[in-house]
Amino acid sequence: EIVLTQSPGTLSLSPGARATLSCRASQSVSSSFLAWYQQKPGQAPRLLIYGTSNRATGIPDRFSGSGSGTDFTLTIRKLEPEDFAVYYCQQYVRSLTFGGGTKVEIK
Amino acid sequence: QLQLQESGPGLVKPSETLSLTCSVSHGSISSTTYYWGWIRQPPGKGLEWIGTIHYTGSTYYKSSLESRVSISLNTSKNQFSLRLASVTAADTAVYYCARHLDDSGGIDAFDIWGPGTLVTVSS
Numbered sequence: 001e002i003v004l005t006q007s008p009g010t011l012s013l014s015p016g017a018r019a020t021l022s023c024r025a026s027q028s029v030s031s032s033f034l035a036w037y038q039q040k041p042g043q044a045p046r047l048l049i050y051g052t053s054n055r056a057t058g059i060p061d062r063f064s065g066s067g068s069g070t071d072f073t074l075t076i077r078k079l080e081p082e083d084f085a086v087y088y089c090q091q092y093v094r095s096l097t098f099g100g101g102t103k104v105e106i107k
Numbered sequence: 108q109l110q111l112q113e114s115g116p117g118l119v120k121p122s123e124t125l126s127l128t129c130s131v132s133h134g135s136i137s138s139t140t141y142y143w144g145w146i147r148q149p150p151g152k153g154l155e156w157i158g159t160i161h162y163t164g165s166t167y168y169k170s171s172l173e174s175r176v177s178i179s180l181n182t183s184k185n186q187f188s189l190r191l192a193s194v195t196a197a198d199t200a201v202y203y204c205a206r207h208l209d210d211s212g213g214i215d216a217f218d219i220w221g222p223g224t225l226v227t228v229s230s
Contacts, residue, residue, distance in 0.1 A: 001170070035216035037154075044203055044220035045154065050210060056218060088154055092214055095169065096144075096156040 002027055002091050004099035012107040019076040021102045023089035028069050033093035036065055036074045039101075040085045048087075049074065079104070109134035111204050111221035119198075119228050125191040129204030129221060130184075137162055137182050142207040142214050145178060145189045147200040148223075155200075159207065159214055160187055167214065194228045201225050 003026040013019055023034070031052040037045035047056040049065035052072060062077040076083055084106050089099040115127035129143070136143065144159040158168040160178045168176050177190040191198060202224055205217035 032211060033215075037217075044205075044223050045217070046220075047208070047216055047218045050208055050216040050218075054210075056208075056216075090154075090216060092216060095167075096159075096214070098154040098156065100153050 002029065002094055002097055004089050004091060004097055006087075006089060006099035006102045008102060009100075010103045010105060012105050013079055014107045015079050015081055017079050017107075019074075019079055019083070019104055021074040021076075021087055021089075021104075023067070023072040023074070023099050025070040025072070025091060029072075029091045030093050031068050033091055034065075034067070034072050035090045035092070036063075037088045037090065038083075038085045039088065045088060076104075081106075109206065109219050111206065111219060113202060113204050113221045113224040115224060115226070117225060117227060119194055119226060120230050121195055121228055122193055125189070125194050125198060125226055125228070127189045127202055127204075127224065127226070128186050129188070130186050131206075132185070136180060136185050136187060139163070140209045143180075143187050144205050144207060144217060146203045146205060146217070146220075147198075148203070149197075149200045157189065157191075157202075196228050199226065199228045 005024045007022045034052045036049040039045040053065045086101045110132045112130045145157040158178045175192045204221045206219040208215040208218040
């Protein structure tokens with residue numbers, strides 16, 4: 001099973017700041033099969049990015065994804081109040097696994 | 108816009124079988140394009156994929172759950188279902204059904220999710 005490790009566990013930032021979230025895989029993941037989700041309390045996750053860098057329908061362009069091999073990054077260019085949430089990465093190249101999540105909180 | 112809705116008992120006794128149904132509206136589960144999955148999230152913890160089914164009946168399960176899990180389709184009702192046998196307290200979680208995105212032609216990310224339903228395993 002491919003293990004995804006997300007860092008940091010918590011990111012404390014101010015609105016308007018840039019957020020950089022990391023997802024590291026225990027073995028190489030094709031860039032076609034890495035996704036990012038946002039989850040707010042009491043809600044289902046929402047797909048943000050698929051195929052490493054493709055924004056899902058309706059996702060603002062302040063969200064961007066990059067990476068290859070075992071290291072992937074989600075960047076939020078200028079944090080809006082609604083962006084404070086938990087973010088998960090997911091791989092779907094061999095079985096499906098999720099990372100443990102990064103909480104982005106207001107500083 | 109396609110919508111998903113989970114339903115089933117909110118309380119299941121240990122050693123019994125958890126059964127949930129996902130009802131699909133404003134779209135057909137019979138499309139050969141899409142795969143349909145179940146994901147769970149224990150309270151305060153992360154997400155865990157359980158399994159996925161395609162219209163053809165092909166199923167894919169998380170290896171550690173495979174001996175206890177079954178996912179099936181009911182095309183006449185536009186639903187798919189999850190059964191998880193021999194449950195313990197560790198199976199207490201919010202259970203989500205979701206649709207896989209149509210990107211690679213196979214199993215992709217989840218683009219549409221149901222709101223989730225909490226299932227508690229307790230006597």
